Amino acid sequence: MEKNNHIRLSPTGIACYFGCPRKFFYKFIRKIEEKPRPSMVRGRIVHRVLEHFFTFVDLTDIEEGKNWQEVWEKFRKVLFSLLETEWNQIGKLYEDCFSSESQKTSFLNETKEFLNFYAIKLAFSLMSKMRELDKNSQWFEEEIKRFFYPKNMEMKLELEEEDMAGFVDKTMSLFGKGIAIVDYKTSKCPFPHFIPEEHLKQGKAYAFLWNKLFGEMPKHISFYYLRTGESVFYPISERDIEEIKNDIDTIRSKKPVLDEFPKKETRLCDYCDFREFCFKEKPKEEN
Numbered sequence: 001m002e003k004n005n006h007i008r009l010s011p012t013g014i015a016c017y018f019g020c021p022r023k024f025f026y027k028f029i030r031k032i033e034e035k036p037r038p039s040m041v042r043g044r045i046v047h048r049v050l051e052h053f054f055t056f057v058d059l060t061d062i063e064e065g066k067n068w069q070e071v072w073e074k075f076r077k078v079l080f081s082l083l084e085t086e087w088n089q090i091g092k093l094y095e096d097c098f099s100s101e102s103q104k105t106s107f108l109n110e111t112k113e114f115l116n117f118y119a120i121k122l123a124f125s126l127m128s129k130m131r132e133l134d135k136n137s138q139w140f141e142e143e144i145k146r147f148f149y150p151k152n153m154e155m156k157l158e159l160e161e162e163d164m165a166g167f168v169d170k171t172m173s174l175f176g177k178g179i180a181i182v183d184y185k186t187s188k189c190p191f192p193h194f195i196p197e198e199h200l201k202q203g204k205a206y207a208f209l210w211n212k213l214f215g216e217m218p219k220h221i222s223f224y225y226l227r228t229g230e231s232v233f234y235p236i237s238e239r240d241i242e243e244i245k246n247d248i249d250t251i252r253s254k255k256p257v258l259d260e261f262p263k264k265e266t267r268l269c270d271y272c273d274f275r276e277f278c279f280k281e282k283p284k285e286e287n
């Protein structure tokens, strides 16, 4: 397929194109910046907190038989202390995005709830795993670490020949059965046990990058929704890799002009930062 542009692509960009090609045009071709919104700022903060958590948390004093509530308390303290640091650093940079002091406080309190719930789940699952494994085995410690610690955090995947790159939040080793890619989401999910289409497209694009870079098919992509504490899995197949290849070809076939990126109007237009341009500006043939 003929390449008509050299736009730098990413999993977020491909998901954006899928959501609305016109939005992709404004964001990645015209490079118009979106206004920082409280939810975007919070997303960045939470990603940083979770990235650093696994560097700071120490499992040495956690033994089998320990009450999981004590472990939860320990995790919670680490998460909240990291949150305080990140909130002061990143939050200060974007202070203006909050409409009032009470909105800022309510976002901070809600973020604490997300992280507290994350700490509960993590502590409970760690202690369950400890009970399940044979503590006399020489592999006990190694298996616990493999279960708990990510294989990679915030890993950059870059594919020069496609001019495409993205950061994976976390990968986990699946005990000799390959790897899983994990993507954290702080946004709302419309239904339980459901992956919105844009999230899925983004996840498949991470799997595409992984597959092309390492020649390995990730076993699955999992989305962790911090609001509900729910993890939703999607098993990756060759078909998904092919789908992303076709998406890239479609985007690459477009000339970088407005006419080639049609609008996809949905109720989300009400929250779109490009709405003002979008409903004023007309492609040439409509003029």
Ligand code: SF4
Residues within 6 Å of the ligand: 020, 021, 022, 023, 263, 264, 265, 266, 268, 269, 270, 272, 273, 274, 275, 278, 279
């Ligand atoms: S306002 Fe709607 S149609 Fe226009 S760019 Fe945004 S999402 Fe797309």
